[in-house]
Amino acid sequence: MARYLRRTIAQIAFVIIGIAIINFFLLRLAPGDAAQVMAGEAGSATPEYMAALRKQFGLDQPLYVQFFSYLKNVLTLNLGYSFRQGMPVSDLILQRLPATLLLMGTSIAFAVSIGGMLGLLAARQAGKLADTLISALALLFYATPVFWIGVMLVVVFSVLLDWLPVGGMASVEAGLTGLAYAADVGRHLILPATTLGLFYLAIYTRLMRASMLEVYGQDFVRTARAKGVRPRRIAVRHVLRNALLPIVTTLGVQLGSILGGAILVETVFAWPGLGRLAFEALFQRDLNLLLGILFCSSVVVVLVNLAVDLAYTALDPRIELS
């Protein structure tokens, strides 16, 4: 266990430093430097002013000195300053991160639980009507573009039926607190979480079905049958527990792309999360903010992957933390 932790921490450090390096060189690759940007914003780009700024930001130092001071900043969570938003990047990110985590968490929970259930049902009814319907539906969701689903959901449930809000995360004017606030956020969450989740729901439905069918063919299932175990118990206790393993693995692999999907969905639904922040930063050429978000998302993905690893070990006794 201690060895596992040491290795994991080393891995995380490696990833974080790697991303910091990429970020640093991306910054250098962008035309101009912070001094030019600042000067451009201030509207006065006299050579003296620029030189002063460069000295102030340490841009006159050799590259490796700059790199180590950047690394030091990153490790102390000092991600720089967003001149566009007039706030430190880390403050901006911390403000927006919870909304993104809420959206991602809900979408994943929705996709894995409902998808898993549909997949299980399809596998138990393999070849029958229920299976055909579920598989066709999964294929449909899989093939439909996410943004189109988002727009259609808004058109139907917000515009035509007026059941759910069009966008945002809370009703601003209401000034709700406590449970009422949570319920309000919940209502706002339904459409974006469904939009982001449907694609993954399709994936997990198909994956669970295939995984269950594969486990059904294994020897220990035959042993359980020979013991006279009830079919329902076989499905849940013997097959499902083993079929979950590839699901968890896939989940770990897909986290990055789910975060990517969140950016799109946040933009469509005006969801005040990291994704929308990144979108704004991109359009405003707010490089510091963009790199801060990139860095932060990578850290989130690494940490959630760690959680997935731990979940996997809990599910599969053959894997030991070492």
Next chain:
Amino acid sequence: MSDPVLAVERLNISFHTRRGVLRAVRDLSFHVERGETLAIVGESGCGKSITALSLLGLVPEPGRVEGDAVRLEGRNLLALPEAKLRRLRGARIAMIFQEPMTALNPVLTVGEQIMEAILEHEKVSRAAARDRALALLERVRIPDAKRRFSDYPHRLSGGMRQRVVIAMALALSPAVLVADEPTTALDVTIQAQILELIDELKRENGTAVVLITHDLGVVAEHSDRVLVMYAGRKVEARATADLFARPLHPYTRGLIAARPQPGGGRARLAEIPGTVPSLFAMPAGCAFAPRCAVAEPACGVAVPPLMPAEDGAVACIRAGEIHVPEPAREALRA
């Protein structure tokens, strides 16, 4: 003679595949008495495993089982609905498989898996089931059973896992134990221990054993009677001692002749020249005729019927000429 615990009457198993109908078992009849071990031998693919599975109603898709009856303690399993059949599985008829490495669920402890067999069939408390499962582990002589109880299968050796599977199969003292090559995947020394264990438990409980094997050495030492199968059919059925002393069917003789002498290692039944005909397209006559040294034109005309012979039966039209049998005393009940 009392009624046999297990009687199979004209069993037919076929697989309806895209390539056509594969007839894996044809008109197979046999029976097993209480406390008796019947060995089933034959080359790979002759239908041993599928016959074993059919005894528990576990023939996989697209297999189809037909026949007059599979009678377990008088009940015809072929006529039972699945729910009733399930209640007999593990309780009155149990099975041990060839691959101990994959026969246990990797994510459940061995103790839980044995307890499950008990809890599925009897209304007992979990604590009582736990005690019984532990006692079973001790009975199949798993060292340090208390600790092993909460181990996962991957921590046990193949031999230990097979003992767990046996403990599970015997949890409810079944009337019939079907063992499909229970030791093929194990080391020779472990093999002997496992077979001893099965013999011992059989003597204790009076369980009837159907022992499927490739190994004629195992047959000689651990069975009372032998059923020889070839391409899905029974070709000879005799008391074990008689079979080895005077094999009647040319195929059986081939098997015994090809058997390595003691000390020569395991016998694999692959030394008879030629191959088994495809089960999709069987020849009109005797399926063994193309490989048979004493075949004559008549062998290719019709499938030879099973004839009573020396307290058993043989399906070969030339068996009588080659080996003059004592007058058949009593036609074996198939």
